[in-house]
Amino acid sequence: MTISRREYDFQAARLRLEHKSKTAGEKLTSIEEAVARVEDGDHVAFGGCLFSRTPLALVMALLRRRPAGLSISRNLMCYEGEWCMVAGAVEKVVTSWMGIGLPWGLSKIVREYVESGRVPMEEWSHLALGLRYRAAAMGVPFLPSLTMMGSSLVDVGGSKIIDCPYTGAKLLAVPALFPDVALIHVHRADRFGNCQIDGYPHMDADIACAAATVLVTAEEIVPENDIRLHPDRTVIPGFAVDALVHVPYGSYPHECYGLYDAEPEHFDAYVEGVNARGAAAVREYLDRYVYGPTTHAEYLAIFGDAVLADARRRGAELVS
Amino acid sequence: MSAPAGGVTANELLAVMGSRELKDNTTVFAGVGAPMLASALAQRIHAPGLTMVVEGGIVGPKWKPGWLPISTNEMRAAYRAQMLLGITDAFLLAQRGFLDVGFIGGAQIDRYGNLNTSAIGGSYDRPKVRLPGSGGANDIISLCREVIILTLHEKRRFSETVDFITSPGWLAGDHSRRRSGLLFGGVSRVVTTLGIFGFEPSSRRMRLEAVHASVTVDEVRESTGFEVLVSDTLTTTKAPTDEELGILRMLDPARQFL
Numbered sequence: 001m002t003i004s005r006r007e008y009d010f011q012a013a014r015l016r017l018e019h020k021s022k023t024a025g026e027k028l029t030s031i032e033e034a035v036a037r038v039e040d041g042d043h044v045a046f047g048g049c050l051f052s053r054t055p056l057a058l059v060m061a062l063l064r065r066r067p068a069g070l071s072i073s074r075n076l077m078c079y080e081g082e083w084c085m086v087a088g089a090v091e092k093v094v095t096s097w098m099g100i101g102l103p104w105g106l107s108k109i110v111r112e113y114v115e116s117g118r119v120p121m122e123e124w125s126h127l128a129l130g131l132r133y134r135a136a137a138m139g140v141p142f143l144p145s146l147t148m149m150g151s152s153l154v155d156v157g158g159s160k161i162i163d164c165p166y167t168g169a170k171l172l173a174v175p176a177l178f179p180d181v182a183l184i185h186v187h188r189a190d191r192f193g194n195c196q197i198d199g200y201p202h203m204d205a206d207i208a209c210a211a212a213t214v215l216v217t218a219e220e221i222v223p224e225n226d227i228r229l230h231p232d233r234t235v236i237p238g239f240a241v242d243a244l245v246h247v248p249y250g251s252y253p254h255e256c257y258g259l260y261d262a263e264p265e266h267f268d269a270y271v272e273g274v275n276a277r278g279a280a281a282v283r284e285y286l287d288r289y290v291y292g293p294t295t296h297a298e299y300l301a302i303f304g305d306a307v308l309a310d311a312r313r314r315g316a317e318l319v320s
Numbered sequence: 321m322s323a324p325a326g327g328v329t330a331n332e333l334l335a336v337m338g339s340r341e342l343k344d345n346t347t348v349f350a351g352v353g354a355p356m357l358a359s360a361l362a363q364r365i366h367a368p369g370l371t372m373v374v375e376g377g378i379v380g381p382k383w384k385p386g387w388l389p390i391s392t393n394e395m396r397a398a399y400r401a402q403m404l405l406g407i408t409d410a411f412l413l414a415q416r417g418f419l420d421v422g423f424i425g426g427a428q429i430d431r432y433g434n435l436n437t438s439a440i441g442g443s444y445d446r447p448k449v450r451l452p453g454s455g456g457a458n459d460i461i462s463l464c465r466e467v468i469i470l471t472l473h474e475k476r477r478f479s480e481t482v483d484f485i486t487s488p489g490w491l492a493g494d495h496s497r498r499r500s501g502l503l504f505g506g507v508s509r510v511v512t513t514l515g516i517f518g519f520e521p522s523s524r525r526m527r528l529e530a531v532h533a534s535v536t537v538d539e540v541r542e543s544t545g546f547e548v549l550v551s552d553t554l555t556t557t558k559a560p561t562d563e564e565l566g567i568l569r570m571l572d573p574a575r576q577f578l
Contacts, residue, residue: 049376049393049407075407076455097455101391102353106451114450125458127373130408146415150488150500153454156444161501163332168503186377200376200393214435255395262394318395
């Protein structure tokens with residue numbers, strides 16, 4: 001039984017939000033100031049999915065602060081979860097699946113850290129984890145669902161099966177997950193934090209409404225009127241956002257729908273290192289790409305303009 | 321991928337046999353690899369009215385040959401889609417009952433079609449081998465009207481018991497799946513590199529319904545870790561045709577998944 005009361009305590013989560021400033025004011029800040037809001041021991045939810053619109057710039061800025069004792073959650077956790085394990089930042093990973101994808105095989109880092117019991121991996125079905133965020137976004141302690149019953153996954157998180165008060169049918173009561181902090185990368189926002197996402201919505205809007213503190217990076221900061229001309233495209237209201245940072249290529253080398261493609265060859269090189277040298281390869285990677293650069297621009301310079309431009313060309317081609 | 325006799329790879333065989341299980345004017349929840357190829361092949365051969373739904377929130381994609389997706393959540397997977405939903409909402413389409421068929425695979429499978437993709441050996445907290453996890457597999461097998469499992473046929477996969485039920489098939493057989501609260505769906509077929517299994521209607525035990533050309537029942541038994549029931553009307557599948565193989569190789573010319 002690994003879920004804790006603070007994950008689904010809807011009354012506490014509600015009071016936390018009631019006491020928070022819902023300012024319509026300026027949210028733009030630096031990435032360092034944004035991630036300084038994360039405290040050791042927090043539950044941090046990552047937006048995006050696998051290698052799509054991952055808030056990598058935020059994760060990297062957070063790791064530069066050498067956090068500890070975090071719980072992290074993501075629907076499909078990619079190798080940013082491995083970074084957090086090797087960096088000693090996490091004590092629990094909540095996900096439905098962890099790896100990069102079929103071509104890259106089983107994660108050696110997950111095997112090393114989870115099999116040894118160093119970092120527990122709390123597994124949910126993909127829908128169940130989505131419903132955990134959705135329940136929290138709705139402000140309720142659980143949502144009924146028809147999924148996951150009969151499986152061993154019910155016991156992993158300690159979720160409960162209830163009788164429907166109307167039909168008597170068995171239902172899985174999926175417990176809410178109210179993260180302390182959400183890290184989210186979006187296509188565009190105005191300076192007040194009204195956010196628009198193109199392409200895959202993933203679970204970001206639910207995560208933003210579920211979390212107590214919401215940190216956003218945006219590819220583009222647009223004039224207020226651009227948002228007001230297309231309000232139907234806004235998926236996160238500004239009053240839900242605590243800090244906003246302008247970070248072009250904020251998911252790179254993961255994809256950002258319609259803007260840039262992912263870099264599978266970069267993943268190949270990362271996995272090749274991990275398969276050869278295990279956690280030591282992740283430490284080297286972190287030194288080079290995360291701790292080495294002091295800004296996201298310095299990080300992007302490691303890849304170079306030509307590579308970034310090519311990712312942008314492919315990204316545009318894939319939606320044309 | 322391994323190349324069995326006749327120059328047909330394991331994934332080509334699975335994609336062809338999987339595609340033949342799909343009917344026109346239905347919906348299929350399909351993941352990357354063989355399920356995606358099976359679905360795209362069926363659309364081009366006999367099921368033009370088949371609609372794919374993909375985990376990333378994608379409804380009705382028209383994948384571009386040579387640009388097959390590596391994940392269910394990347395841009396290639398959404399190519400020319402009719403709709404892009406959030407992930408939760410895509411699965412809720414299945415919970416509502418819109419999905420006729422789901423395709424999944426698995427690392428370990430038992431005689432009732434229960435699948436393990438989470439942890440092998442030891443305990444859940446200290447497993448001998450930690451696998452990636454459910455992803456959407458548990459939801460697909462819990463919520464689609466019917467599920468077809470596509471898998472390589474190896475003795476280590478076809479196991480007497482699974483160490484962990486990530487995705488529930490018929491659980492302990494008989495009515496145990498319904499009693500667990502799963503009121504709908506179930507595994508109808510297990511399509512492997514040796515043949516095709518159905519399930520004995522009352523006990524819900526896996527039963528060999530067909531073998532692929534040049535495969536014997538004894539070979540199936542040798543590659544299966546549990547007792548193999550054999551249908552009284554066992555048939556032999558028709559080998560993949562040149563047309564079917566030609567379409568698969570056109571879709572995946574670099575043979576990324578074939």
